[in-house]
Amino acid sequence: MPLDTALRARASRVIPGGLWGHLNAARLPEGYPQFFARAEGCRLWDADGREFIDFMCSWGPIVLGHRHPVVEEAARAQAARGDCLNGPAPVLVELAELLVATIPHAEWCLLAKNGTDATTSCVTVARAETRRRKILVARGAYHGAVPWCSPSIAGVTEEDRAHLIPFDYNDAASLEAAAGCAGADLAGIIVSAFRHDMGVALELPDPAFARAARAAADAAGAALILDDVRAGFRLDLGGSWETVGVRPDLAAYSKAIANGHALAAVTGAERFRDAATRVFTTGSFWCTAVPMAAAVATLTELRRLDGPARMRAMGERLRAGLDRLAARHGLAIRNSGPPAMPLMQFADDPGARLGEAFCAAALRAGAYFHPRHNMFLSCAHGEAEIDAALEAADAGFAAVARLG
Amino acid sequence: MPLDTALRARASRVIPGGLWGHLNAARLPEGYPQFFARAEGCRLWDADGREFIDFMCSWGPIVLGHRHPVVEEAARAQAARGDCLNGPAPVLVELAELLVATIPHAEWCLLAKNGTDATTSCVTVARAETRRRKILVARGAYHGAVPWCSPSIAGVTEEDRAHLIPFDYNDAASLEAAAGCAGADLAGIIVSAFRHDMGVALELPDPAFARAARAAADAAGAALILDDVRAGFRLDLGGSWETVGVRPDLAAYSKAIANGHALAAVTGAERFRDAATRVFTTGSFWCTAVPMAAAVATLTELRRLDGPARMRAMGERLRAGLDRLAARHGLAIRNSGPPAMPLMQFADDPGARLGEAFCAAALRAGAYFHPRHNMFLSCAHGEAEIDAALEAADAGFAAVARLG
Structure with missing residues (x-):
């Protein structure tokens, strides 16, 4: 059994609903971890040792990168x-x-x-x-x-x-x-x-x-x-x-x-x-x-x-890459928000069913995105990390394309 | 000019009233510092390097001693x-x-x-x-x-x-x-x-x-x-x-x-x-x-x-010492509250004028007491520290006795 599953079972006994508030993973697509072991720069590791490039930055606080x-x-x-x-x-x-x-x-x-x-x-x-x-x-x-x-x-x-x-x-x-x-x-x-x-x-x-x-x-x-x-x-x-x-x-x-x-x-x-x-x-x-x-x-x-300019530039690189990949897969997406705090949604996707499938597949490929809430970039996100995350996004788009 | 005075002057320009809330030293007797440089166990040092035995424990949080x-x-x-x-x-x-x-x-x-x-x-x-x-x-x-x-x-x-x-x-x-x-x-x-x-x-x-x-x-x-x-x-x-x-x-x-x-x-x-x-x-x-x-x-x-028992015992030692010293100075006091969270007041002392004089003199002698709010002991307060604080309290009672 994954450690995350065991920890959730223990948490559900002593914390109402397993966790209070916005970090409750029950609100996230299947496969998202609830518990995290460590973090460094723009990467974090869940309790089972899976590594992700992080596009939530703890829902905002991490602006320079973890453990700066x-x-x-x-x-x-x-x-x-x-x-x-x-x-x-x-x-x-x-x-x-x-x-x-x-x-x-x-x-x-x-x-x-x-x-x-x-x-x-x-x-x-x-x-x-x-x-x-x-x-x-x-x-x-x-x-x-x-x-x-x-x-x-x-x-x-x-x-x-x-x-x-x-x-x-x-x-x-x-x-x-x-x-x-x-x-x-x-x-x-x-x-x-x-x-x-x-x-x-x-x-x-x-x-x-x-x-x-x-x-x-x-x-x-x-x-x-x-x-x-x-x-x-x-x-x-x-x-x-x-x-x-x-x-x-x-x-x-x-x-x-x-x-x-x-x-x-x-x-x-x-x-x-x-x-x-x-x-x-x-x-x-x-x-x-x-x-x-x-x-x-x-x-x-x-x-x-000049953190804001750096995050904006990397957010623009992410957004351009997502547009390019979506087009390649024949999928219609809509990017919105400031580039440093972006949201990507699929066209005609009530309930974010496609968004969830995209995120779940991208997570398996190593990028931690969010289907509904604005995401966050940090100054630790450089070109190499954006490009690596785009490879994970490619897996996400492929999964959505398979849904037909 | 003491560093504390200089810091207060700067703070008063950028913080309404110099400081928000319960830690505003304007509510304390004359001589109490606003800014602190460091702390260790049950001792703390103000920005000017004065050392005190601490009976506020940051107004409660410090229960084992600073930097445990x-x-x-x-x-x-x-x-x-x-x-x-x-x-x-x-x-x-x-x-x-x-x-x-x-x-x-x-x-x-x-x-x-x-x-x-x-x-x-x-x-x-x-x-x-x-x-x-x-x-x-x-x-x-x-x-x-x-x-x-x-x-x-x-x-x-x-x-x-x-x-x-x-x-x-x-x-x-x-x-x-x-x-x-x-x-x-x-x-x-x-x-x-x-x-x-x-x-x-x-x-x-x-x-x-x-x-x-x-x-x-x-x-x-x-x-x-x-x-x-x-x-x-x-x-x-x-x-x-x-x-x-x-x-x-x-x-x-x-x-x-x-x-x-x-x-x-x-x-x-x-x-x-x-x-x-x-x-x-x-x-x-x-x-x-x-x-x-x-x-x-x-x-x-x-x-x-067994922290609570330890703090209770040291609080009782402090209280007994205060009673003994007050009697020696011919002063009527009233101890109240749990021994680990005590308050000492003088009889017939509306506005805590005597309490303030006591605290100001005890502070100069190295003990940080409070005249109106319950104080706090920690597990870092041992017999030696209580006895040292009682020497400072003795100076406080002497100052009150001089007020007649």
């Missing part, structure tokens, strides 16, 4: 002094100054542990500053896993979402109508870096929509909140809406900020500084020094490498 | 393989089995990063299972730092707390009255391990109150939720209410679970397993393997040492 030597050396050096203390280590100041210097809208920052901590703090700070309640949220957008924003409604009360007003991403008219509904009670507008709802094609932000969101927030004196948890530091070091020329008042970061070390951040404009002082936001591990040292190393290395 | 070799070796060994992967490492199963074997009420567990994640998940799971809304919460109790439970109301809407009903800790009649108010809509009762409201004497749970809470939950078919975030694994490895013979349905853990590595856990009874499957609770770092390896090592070491 510069980041891990910074983490080790800080750990040798101390991590969880009665207050922060000096590296907090270094990191906070680096974030403020790197992100144009940021005059200050708060740190936390989860992306959900950061999005929740943004909403709370927006309400505290404006002394209003309504928050505009795009239909289907993911902003975290607590009652106000969870994709599940189990255990959620009506009041948890009482002051949310929906709009459609990239639809300026619907956003303006939602702002009209909120009227004088509009506290904030929260937007994802791009539209990345599960299972549908990704959409980059329309610059006109982004400007409309900025204008609606300005007209009402409300906060424009950028949820950059998933895309932050992968598309643009200054924030993912720098590409469309729109700056938020508050932004939420996590995932890639420390190359896999647990950290999140809120950055904010001057106007919201006092409110951020009044909101009580804290956690037992929010001042730990090791993830901060890892974040300084990660952001410095991303700047040195 | 067994824990750090387990963390290093896991980090050398991988930490943040596309799923958990096998150590997840080991930890989940260990938690279920250690905590009598637990049939399953979920992991997370913050104590607030764990308390929020408990409340959501209780609502999902019962399909009801009301949660009973003790007045003044701290259960986390998000809108439903934050001690600040900045940015909080009325709806965030719509279904909370207050009662008084250790007052069975008030709890039963609150349950009566909830009626058929009672989803859960959340209780701290002991009463540890900031600034007032600590109160151990009255066994009759604990039994009344269990009975009220049972009578309504609601969940009894133990918030063991602060006290868990320090008072009793099986859960802090084992001492009063009452078992919860759901419990929240964090702080001490991995000796300073970021981790939290929910443990639950069988009845709540299905609801825990339906609630979507997740985070980017909730499957990271290093904190899990640290937790296995921490819990194993705590069991091997």
Whole structure:
């Protein structure tokens, strides 16, 4: 019996459903492992020793590559002094100054542990500053896993979402109508870096929509909140809406900020500084020094490498290769999203049956893709790794072609 | 200029109020440092190199002592393989089995990063299972730092707390009255391990109150939720209410679970397993393997040492010494709380003016105490360290005596 199977059986007895949340392999095509033994660069090994070229990067956190030597050396050096203390280590100041210097809208920052901590703090700070309640949220957008924003409604009360007003991403008219509904009670507008709802094609932000969101927030004196948890530091070091020329008042970061070390951040404009002082936001591990040292190393290395440009180039190479191979197999595909966070879907594939067959076959050939969720590239993905992954993709397309 | 002063000045420009949350040194007596350079066992050093015997243990996480070799070796060994992967490492199963074997009420567990994640998940799971809304919460109790439970109301809407009903800790009649108010809509009762409201004497749970809470939950078919975030694994490895013979349905853990590595856990009874499957609770770092390896090592070491007994004994030695010294200085004090999580207050000391003078003088003499919040002992505190801290306390009492 594979070790993965044995571990799943044991896990199912002591963890509800075998695993909580987004890393539950039950949501993946057949053959995907649940448990992993190790990782290095853009490669990872499951508990049974199978090796994969990784296109999920731990669903975003790994931006430089697994076990990156510069980041891990910074983490080790800080750990040798101390991590969880009665207050922060000096590296907090270094990191906070680096974030403020790197992100144009940021005059200050708060740190936390989860992306959900950061999005929740943004909403709370927006309400505290404006002394209003309504928050505009795009239909289907993911902003975290607590009652106000969870994709599940189990255990959620009506009041948890009482002051949310929906709009459609990239639809300026619907956003303006939602702002009209909120009227004088509009506290904030929260937007994802791009539209990345599960299972549908990704959409980059329309610059006109982004400007409309900025204008609606300005007209009402409300906060424009950028949820950059998933895309932050992968598309643009200054924030993912720098590409469309729109700056938020508050932004939420996590995932890639420390190359896999647990950290999140809120950055904010001057106007919201006092409110951020009044909101009580804290956690037992929010001042730990090791993830901060890892974040300084990660952001410095991303700047040195021009990480976003490198990931974009490798994402474009992957995308071009997928297009070429699909055409060769006579298959119609659709690539969407930013090249560094791509999604590939088959045409006429409701339920992603073809996507699942593609992924399952590519996995057997050594590439870990995802059929429904945007994937992630890292700076450890070079031309050789992309080309090796394309060989695995070729096996995936062949499997789909055989399905007829 | 002290380095701490320079760091605070820089921090105040890029972090609202200089620091978020409970580790902000502005809430501490004069002379307390904000920034720390390193730590080892029960000693820590501030950014200016001053050495202290530590009685806050990072406000709870450090239970074996800073940089504990067994824990750090387990963390290093896991980090050398991988930490943040596309799923958990096998150590997840080991930890989940260990938690279920250690905590009598637990049939399953979920992991997370913050104590607030764990308390929020408990409340959501209780609502999902019962399909009801009301949660009973003790007045003044701290259960986390998000809108439903934050001690600040900045940015909080009325709806965030719509279904909370207050009662008084250790007052069975008030709890039963609150349950009566909830009626058929009672989803859960959340209780701290002991009463540890900031600034007032600590109160151990009255066994009759604990039994009344269990009975009220049972009578309504609601969940009894133990918030063991602060006290868990320090008072009793099986859960802090084992001492009063009452078992919860759901419990929240964090702080001490991995000796300073970021981790939290929910443990639950069988009845709540299905609801825990339906609630979507997740985070980017909730499957990271290093904190899990640290937790296995921490819990194993705590069991091997009988950590709770050891911390209790050293806490009793500290308390007896404080009583003896206070009497010698002609000062009236009141010790409260579990010996491993003690609070010492002066009689007739509104605003803790005497407590602050005591702490400031003891700090100068090398002991890091707290005047208002419960303190924490660790397994690294031995007789020599307690006795050295009592010498510092003697200087603190002398300073208070001089105030007349």
